[in-house]
Amino acid sequence: MSHSGVRVLAAAWVFPVSAPPLPGGAVAVGGGQILAVGSRADMAGTFPDVPGWDLGDAAILPGLVNCHTHLELGENLRPVGDGGFVEWVVAVVEGRRETPLTALAVAAEGGVECLLRSGTTCVGEVSSAGQSLSPLLQAGLRGVVYREVLGLPPEEARARGRAAWDDVQRMREATPGGRLRIGLSPHSPYGLSEELFAACDLLLPGSGLPCCIHVGESRDEVQFLATGGGTIPSQLYPAVGCAVPPPRRRARSPVEYLTMLGALRWRPLLVHAVHVDAADRRRMQQSGASVAHCPRSNDRLSGGVAPVAEFLRDGIPVGLGTDSLASVPGLDLWDEMRAALTLHAGSLAPAEVLHMATLGGGASPRPGGVRGEPRAGQAGRPDRRCRRVGRGIGPRRIIDRGDSWRGRVAQHDRGRDCARSREWAPIRKTSAVIPVKSPLRPPLQRGERRDLPRG
Numbered sequence: 221m222s223h224s225g226v227r228v229l230a231a232a233w234v235f236p237v238s239a240p241p242l243p244g245g246a247v248a249v250g251g252g253q254i255l256a257v258g259s260r261a262d263m264a265g266t267f268p269d270v271p272g273w274d275l276g277d278a279a280i281l282p283g284l285v286n287c288h289t290h291l292e293l294g295e296n297l298r299p300v301g302d303g304g305f306v307e308w309v310v311a312v313v314e315g316r317r318e319t320p321l322t323a324l325a326v327a328a329e330g331g332v333e334c335l336l337r338s339g340t341t342c343v344g345e346v347s348s349a350g351q352s353l354s355p356l357l358q359a360g361l362r363g364v365v366y367r368e369v370l371g372l373p374p375e376e377a378r379a380r381g382r383a384a385w386d387d388v389q390r391m392r393e394a395t396p397g398g399r400l401r402i403g404l405s406p407h408s409p410y411g412l413s414e415e416l417f418a419a420c421d422l423l424l425p426g427s428g429l430p431c432c433i434h435v436g437e438s439r440d441e442v443q444f445l446a447t448g449g450g451t452i453p454s455q456l457y458p459a460v461g462c463a464v465p466p467p468r469r470r471a472r473s474p475v476e477y478l479t480m481l482g483a484l485r486w487r488p489l490l491v492h493a494v495h496v497d498a499a500d501r502r503r504m505q506q507s508g509a510s511v512a513h514c515p516r517s518n519d520r521l522s523g524g525v526a527p528v529a530e531f532l533r534d535g536i537p538v539g540l541g542t543d544s545l546a547s548v549p550g551l552d553l554w555d556e557m558r559a560a561l562t563l564h565a566g567s568l569a570p571a572e573v574l575h576m577a578t579l580g581g582g583a584s585p586r587p588g589g590v591r592g593e594p595r596a597g598q599a600g601r602p603d604r605r606c607r608r609v610g611r612g613i614g615p616r617r618i619i620d621r622g623d624s625w626r627g628r629v630a631q632h633d634r635g636r637d638c639a640r641s642r643e644w645a646p647i648r649k650t651s652a653v654i655p656v657k658s659p660l661r662p663p664l665q666r667g668e669r670r671d672l673p674r675g
Contacts, residue, residue, distance in 0.1 A: 226250035228263050228272040235281040235618060237571075237578045246272065247280055279618060282578040283341025284553045285363075288432070288491050288512040288541025291345055291352040294327030295545040305438035305521045306451040310459045312546050321349060328352035331551055332359045338552040339622070344432065344489065344512065344541065346405045353391060356400060364430045366405035367391060372462045374415040381419030388429065403430035408437070409477045410444055410452050413466040417481045424486045432489035432512065436474045439523050442495050445471045475500035484509055491541070493531075494522040501527070501534050510537040513576065515559040517543035528560075528576075529567040539580035540573070553577050554622045561619065570615035 227249050234245030234257060246263040248255040248270070256266060264272070297319065299311035332355040335343060343363040345352050353365050367387050371380040384404060391402045406412050406420045411434075424431055436442070443450040445468075453465045471477035475496050478484050484507035491512045496504070504511075511531055518526060531538050540560065542551045560573045 223250070223267050223270050226255065226267055226270050228267055228270050229275060229280060230260050230263070230272055231275040231278040231280045233279040235279045237282055237575055241279070241614070245280070281574075281618065284339050284577050285342040285539060285580045286335060286340045286541055286551070286553050287344045287489065287539035287580060288514055288543055289331065289335075289343055289345050289551065290348075290544035290546070291328040291331035291355075291551075292324040292347060292349050293544035293546040294323070294330065295549075296323070296327070297544075297546040299546070304440070304451070305523070306440050306456050308521055308547070309456055313456075313459055315546075316348075321351060324349050325351040325355075327545070329355045331545070332356055332361070334551040335359075335361065338554060340551075340553055344539075346432065350387065350391070353394060353400070357395065360399065362399045364401045364403045364432075365391065365395075366403040366430070366432050368405045368407055369416065369420060370407045370411050371416045372411075372413050372457070372460070372466055374413045374466050377413055377415035377419045380416055381423060384420075385423055388423075401430060403432065405432045406483070408434040408441070409474050410441055410456075414468060414481065415466075417483060421482055421486075430489070431486040432491055433478065433483065434491045435478060435493055436490075436495040436500075437492040437518075437522055439495065441474055445474055445477050473497065473500050475503055479503050479507075489539075492518060492522060492526065494518050494524045494526045496527065498530075501530060501536065504531075505534045505536050510539065512541040513538050513560070514541045514543040514548075515556060515563050517547040519559065519563060520547055525563055528564055532572060537580070538576050540577040554619065557619045557622070561616075570619055574615040574619060 228246055229249065230244075230246040232244065234242040234247060236242070236257060242257070242259070244260055245258065246260045247257050248263055248267055256263065258266075260272075293312065293316070297312050297315040299308050299315075301307075303311070328351045331352070336359060341362060343356065343361055344366070345356065345363065346366045346368050347353060348368040348370075350367075356363075356365065367384055369380065369384050371377065388402050388404060395402060404420065404424060406417060412420075423429065440451050444452040448465070448468070448470065457463075457465055469477070469480060471480060473496065475484075475490075475493075476499070478488075484503060487508040487510075489510050489512050490504065492514060493504075493511045503509075511526070511528075513526055513528055515526075518524070528538055540553060540556050542548055542553060542556050545551065557573050557577050560568060560576070561570060564573075
């Protein structure tokens with residue numbers, strides 16, 4: 221049997237995340253997917269005609285999945301000072317208004333490079349200007365690019381809905397091959413009129429479009445939806461040219477408001493979801509919604525901590541996202557994992573956080589479901605215990621040391637073989653320098669090919 225196009229990678233450790241670490245393991249990749257995981261002897265027996273590449277003292281694990289980014293919002297849009305949520309939004313809106321498209325494109329290109337350097341292979345990107353799609357395609361990343369929808373004037377709702385659909389069709393035409401799917405992101409309960417939500421409801425059901433919505437991000441949002449007052453109508457709306465807030469029904473919570481609108485029927489990825497209670501979680505679980513958890517951004521802006529442990533207990537899939545450089549200092553998901561462990565100390569195990577950042581359950585923006593699954597079937601929820609094998613290797617150590625290789629890995633070539641290699645990210649488990657040029661290239665001497673050890 222021919223195994224043309226198959227590559228076998230070996231390392232000191234293989235860390236499937238959905239199973240305990242495998243010492244001296246190997247991974248077979250081909251056709252853009254992981255074909256098999258096992259011992260070196262197993263892989264040598266299954267793929268006897270395939271040369272192997274030994275990555276040395278490294279751990280191979282699934283590529284990171286950043287479930288929520290705004291790559292077009294660069295650090296130049298990060299407000300100075302420690303104002304509240306609405307003050308931050310107003311500052312970003314005003315900065316965005318003065319930023320040309322070329323600058324947004326440059327920010328998106330820089331953001332993609334940050335993702336690659338930190339081992340991210342899949343992304344859930346929200347694009348307001350269409351400038352992040354091209355660099356994501358060129359980099360060979362997988363995931364979903366959501367066309368953002370905003371608009372408060374009710375009389376403009378139908379036109380904005382048609383414009384969004386036209387943009388989605390153009391974006392679909394620009395993404396052949398299926399690495400990136402196109403979705404729709406009605407921004408938030410306060411960012412659209414109810415008429416524009418209704419226009420989105422004409423587009424999403426039955427279209428197959430993924431959907432994400434920012435919800436429950438701040439106390440200001442909760443107050444506005446419950447009472448119609450607060451800083452959103454008094455400060456944010458005038459800043460975006462809305463002198464008279466559009467009519468809007470009242471709701472006890474942002475998730476309840478989305479339920480009233482029928483938006484949970486879209487099975488959305490709910491971004492942030494900080495200010496939710498048990499009733500909201502029941503609605504989310506029953507609708508099939510999932511959550512993108514952004515711990516550093518939430519800590520900066522939300523005035524609360526998302527009930528992630530409760531989401532997982534209730535069977536609500538949770539992925540991890542960085543949000544934008546307008547709210548956090550970097551797009552490195554390893555930093556996000558460490559922040560999650562700090563903010564949720566005692567309630568989340570390292571294995572759960574690593575799972576959120578990789579396999580990510582149903583919250584994963586990988587096209588066509590979770591690709592690169594290290595074994596047949598769904599990953600499921602990991603055991604909360606920190607699994608350790610050998611000399612203390614486990615989720616906590618992987619998270620603590622995961623980005624120690626940052627800057628040591630050269631940029632991938634643009635060829636298809638190297639693009640496929642991004643299914644998994646090689647992460648050094650010690651601080652020793654390992655000059656890995658690419659997961660598909662030998663790590664110890666440039667240009668040296670190694671046969672896979674059979675023992």
